[in-house]
Amino acid sequence: MIVVWRITQHCNLSCPFCSFDRTRDVPRVEADLATVLNFGAVLAAYQHETDDRVLVSWIGGEPLLWRHWQEATRRLVGELGLRVSATTNGTALESGNVRAFVVDHFSELTVSVDALGTQHDVLRGWSGGFAALERIVPALARLKRERGAGPLLRINAVLMRDNLAGFAALCQRVAEWGVQEISFNQLGGRDRPEYFPSHRLRPEDVAEFAARLPELRASLAERGVRLVGGDGYLERMRASAAGEARAVPDCRPGQTFLFIDEQGRTAPCNYTAEQIGVPLSELGTTEAMQWLPARLATARKRCRPAACEDCHSTQVWEKFAR
Numbered sequence: 001m002i003v004v005w006r007i008t009q010h011c012n013l014s015c016p017f018c019s020f021d022r023t024r025d026v027p028r029v030e031a032d033l034a035t036v037l038n039f040g041a042v043l044a045a046y047q048h049e050t051d052d053r054v055l056v057s058w059i060g061g062e063p064l065l066w067r068h069w070q071e072a073t074r075r076l077v078g079e080l081g082l083r084v085s086a087t088t089n090g091t092a093l094e095s096g097n098v099r100a101f102v103v104d105h106f107s108e109l110t111v112s113v114d115a116l117g118t119q120h121d122v123l124r125g126w127s128g129g130f131a132a133l134e135r136i137v138p139a140l141a142r143l144k145r146e147r148g149a150g151p152l153l154r155i156n157a158v159l160m161r162d163n164l165a166g167f168a169a170l171c172q173r174v175a176e177w178g179v180q181e182i183s184f185n186q187l188g189g190r191d192r193p194e195y196f197p198s199h200r201l202r203p204e205d206v207a208e209f210a211a212r213l214p215e216l217r218a219s220l221a222e223r224g225v226r227l228v229g230g231d232g233y234l235e236r237m238r239a240s241a242a243g244e245a246r247a248v249p250d251c252r253p254g255q256t257f258l259f260i261d262e263q264g265r266t267a268p269c270n271y272t273a274e275q276i277g278v279p280l281s282e283l284g285t286t287e288a289m290q291w292l293p294a295r296l297a298t299a300r301k302r303c304r305p306a307a308c309e310d311c312h313s314t315q316v317w318e319k320f321a322r
């Protein structure tokens with residue numbers, strides 16, 4: 001079971017494509033530590049009783065800005081025996097202590113890198129950001145080698161018209177950083193509708209990308225780096241670029257994946273928490289957890305969220321297929 005937990009809506013960067021861009025004047029909510037620890041204990045009991053291994057993945061906003069992320073991680077991993085990962089912009093990893101903490105506690109770490117050099121800096125609103133990541137990520141990989149253990153290191157890029165041509169060169173560059181995986185997602189339009197039209201991928205962009213992907217994948221594999229993403233994922237990209245909706249009749253909600261928002265609502269994905277989210281306070285036992293898929297499926301049938309008529313939930317579309 002993968003549990004993606006959005007623990008904060010705060011962010012320190014200003015990506016023009018992202019809804020959590022720090023320059024936006026929007027309310028910012030954070031998770032509460034006690035709620036995270038309580039549900040961590042429920043997940044640990046669920047893991048113990050079902051043998052279904054749980055990976056809790058912090059997301060945001062910028063998750064490494066949440067003031068409790070280290071304490072929560074330490075308790076979930078050290079006391080409860082869960083695995084933890086995060087998706088981060090990498091800014092917090094400039095600190096050697098933070099890198100050491102991550103290497104000692106995390107099972108996976110995804111760092112966002114969208115382009116080479118100043119193009120990444122501009123896309124993220126972080127001057128010198130690419131150069132910093134080029135120090136930080138190899139330093140993590142070195143520490144992992146020294147310790148003989150540490151998280152799977154993954155780079156994720158958001159693909160848009162602006163950076164697509166440079167994606168292959170980006171992959172070859174980050175392959176030098178000691179990462180194991182590269183993943184990607186196409187620019188989505190729900191976060192910043194004003195940014196989307198002039199940056200979104202067009203059908204010809206996706207066709208060219210898909211045609212070049214096998215060769216890029218093979219060349220990275222020779223260097224020991226996996227470029228993940230299945231055929232269904234490319235098909236989702238093609239459909240989005242063509243403006244075609246892709247409904248998902250049954251995403252098997254809550255069976256292998258759960259999303260939790262900063263307010264403590266659990267749902268099949270981040271697009272459905274508002275309408276059919278179940279409060280964590282109603283999930284105190286393994287039995288309640290085992291009933292959750294049926295409960296979410298019923299809620300989804302009764303009040304089908306508009307987002308399900310055109311599902312953009314990446315894990316449903318084999319983003320991480322190897």
Ligand SMILES: C[S@@+](CC[C@H](N)C(=O)[O-])C[C@H]1O[C@@H](n2cnc3c(N)ncnc32)[C@H](O)[C@@H]1O
Pocket residue numbers: 011017018019020059060061062063087088089111112156157158185186187188189190191192
């Ligand atoms: C909201 S961010 C939060 C984590 C962290 N702050 C980061 O930058 O990785 C989660 C992921 O969504 C991606 N993302 C943000 N806005 C997006 C958009 N409009 N379309 C597609 N992906 C987006 C980010 O690049 C990152 O991989």
